Amino acid sequence: MKGLPEDYLYYPARRRGMDHEIYPFRALPKAQPVTWPNGARIALCIAVHMGHFPMDMPLKPFIAPGGMERPYPSYWDYTLRDYGSRIGVYRLMNSLTVRGMPATALLSAILARRYPALMDDLAEARWEIACAGLDMGRLHHSGVPLDQERATVQEAAALVRARFGTSVRGWHSPAHSESSDTLRLVAEAGFSFTTGWANDDVPYVMVTDAGRLICMPLSQDLSDQRMLHQQHLPTEDFTKAILTAHQTLDREAEATGSGRILVVPITPWLMGVPHRIRAFNAMLDSMMARGSVWPATMGQIADHWRAQNPN
């Protein structure tokens, strides 16, 4: 029998720590304790996936969650996602504004040009804008030529900064997908934090050839896209899971004396529909009622963490 090539059992990156140089391993108990304003136990960030899904988006190498799953021209998929940008996001804005809570929008940059009225309303609601690529049809992956990926990052950054100024410093790669170059290109474009690697509850530093990025937590496991759209779970399973996560993190904060972060990833075309928005409101009220919560943007949390982790 021929078997596999000899080097199949060769492990060049087998060593203590990570099998790459982007960041070192860090076990949760070794994370530097942090404190939040007013001694809050939980920094709460509502992260809103504001993706735009072109009807002619490529279906390879994979379809981003929410992408065109039905034959072209899928009015079904296109218009349901667009509903989120017309109506769903306004319901979310109303819910958060009346509670005095901010949010961080993970925004397809193309929306800054497409929907200027919406951009004005986001600015008025004081949502933080983080750039989530150009749109959901321009995914970052290893099949994209470097020059093309660089142009995409630069164009996306220019679009959001043209509307919201240079204070835009957060990045999210659409659909949590990246090439080996993405982080470097993002740092090169002047972003200071990124979010989308699903490996920690605590921020950490990523090192690229173009500089450092703070990697902020963003769960996919605990997101409405996964639980409601991909797993088809009932709304209450998602809101209950968020509340359970809050309880766990709250207890950890109490036990360790270190603040914890809860990022709640939500999507206008999912949580912003009429039959879900009340469950979302009730979830927010339950979290705030627990007390010791600091509602913040991802950038604010990154700043506080960075000030206490200068190295």
Added chain:
Amino acid sequence: MLSEPGHYDYMPWRRRPRITWPNGARIAFWVAPNIEHYELDPPPNARRMPWTRPQPDVLGYSWRDYGNRVGFWRMAPDVMARHGVRGSVSLNVAVCDHYPEIIERCCELDWELFSHGTYNTRYFYGMNEDQQRAVIRENRETIKRASGQELDGWLTPAISNDETTQHLLAEEGIKYTLDMLHDDQPTPIKVRSGHLISIPYSLEINDVPLLIMRNTPPERFAAICKAQFDQLYEEGAESGTVMCMPLHPFLIGQPHRVSALDDVLRYVVGHDKVWLATGREIAAWYTEHHLAEAQSWIAAGTP
């Protein structure tokens, strides 16, 4: 390929011109039973196979056939009529030929018939304009012959519309389309000639996605419908909203589910500011009272 349908403008869910419904209602509530026929031996379509199993797909076929033999008769005359809720039928028009009994009963109940194409197994994907036009015209004639009704509304089978379908609908005198799911209110639709509006259909409150794709038990189905109603009823105090409840008799008319429909309808009709409307009535009211204002607001840049 088009990057977007291009049939509607952006309208933020704020600052819109106020919509009012008849008698001070906050919400226009309409029920759209999809009365369908899926053929036993349909031709293939390059973009979508009608059945998942080799034809004849006996299980798929007979499950849907249940709707016409049993489900309709249970949900329509019994449950809906009891609550005074009329249907606006999303009709596979060949049902007029296959099961005239059903059409007759719909007419007795004063239900609206609109077209959901000829068969649910004949998609619009890939049809040329002449072919699409021929289907629309034939559907109009058949509905007129079978019921005396005009054809005002349209939902392409399986929402399989092609790039030009909405233009053809407008040119053929269709007044409202349901192929777009971008809003909770009627909206103007841009077409190359003629006039067309969109009124809200739903894939959120729809027994196919909820019961089949999302595995929802009947009690939760009812709870979701009520939650949808509660929110749109509340928002309707500011500006009138639309809630559509699309149904499929082969699903909601099953004995273990029909009580969920009864429950939802009892809840809805128990509110006083509800307009129990048909699609045609909503389209006519909006076109007469609110369309021009919406168009002006859009032209002014949604200030």
